[in-house]
Amino acid sequence: MSNSPTGSDDAAVAIAGARAGADVIRNMxxxxLNRIDKGAGDFATAADVAAEKAILDVIRAARPDDAVLGEEGGQQGAADAVxxxxxxxxxxxxxxxxxxxxVAVNVALRNGAAAVADPFSREVFFTDGETAWVRHxxxxxxxxxxTPATRLVDVNxxxxxxxxxxxxxVDLLAHPEFVARFRPRVVSTTLALAWVAAGKRAAYVTDGGDLSRSVHFAAGIALCRAAGCVVTGIDGTPVGEARRGLVVAADDETHGLLMSMVRSRSRAAAVGGRFRRNGRL
Structure with a gap:
């Protein structure tokens, strides 16, 4: 099957782009591969760069007037483009x-269609912004x-x-209720977000800034929202500017349990901080 979009919809473009990138990742x-130093311990490889080029070729061919923010190539077009x-x-x-x-290949139109490709299972998880599907x-x-049935929670x-x-x-993993109810996993890729949407994980937790505009998280967040997952920051409020981190759960009960654990740890840390400031520890 060709990587070229078969229709005019944005989901087809996202799928084609993700598949093009996945083909490069799998083939390389x-x-x-030499590592390209990006500072602060981060790096890219020739595979990152080649995959991004393949994805951008698809987007440029189908949507030449759209702006793109790439992990490796940075901003192309107006940063405030619609x-x-x-x-x-x-x-x-x-x-x-x-x-x-x-690993995962993530392609998302901000506030629209998105696709996450697993290069090695050859699965593509995608959404048109309304519903979410997987194509094998x-x-x-x-x-x-x-579904929360697996009880597996991926933690970044x-x-x-x-x-x-x-x-x-990391404190979440030592919480007595977490140990009693869930099993931690650490895969170190946002492929785990697609797994929550697909019922392969019960939840995903990470810290950070505004992840809704992150090239790493935008596609996974779009998938999870379209699939009906509960998606919030670590403070329990909607993901967006001035919100930190991400808690994505398969259902309300799982989300509620995780939020209670996060809040109890936060309260304990705040009490400990006050004691230290008062010279009691």
């Missing part, structure tokens, strides 16, 4: 560089149905930690 897997594509060609670069296949190897499609432990000491994701 296992090669010795139509802007957010592209993360390889989410999980460190995983990929060490031979781990837990270009043919089979199924509606995404979130990567720095920075902007909400510390009030909240650290």
């Amino acid at each position: 897997y296992g090669r010795r 139509r802007q594509w957010l592209v993360d060609p390889l989410c999980g670069t460190l995983n990929y560089a060490v031979g781990n296949m837990a 190897d270009g043919t089979d499609e199924a509606l995404l149905t979130p 432990l990567d720095p920075p930690f902007p909400s510390a000491p009030g909240f650290r994701a």
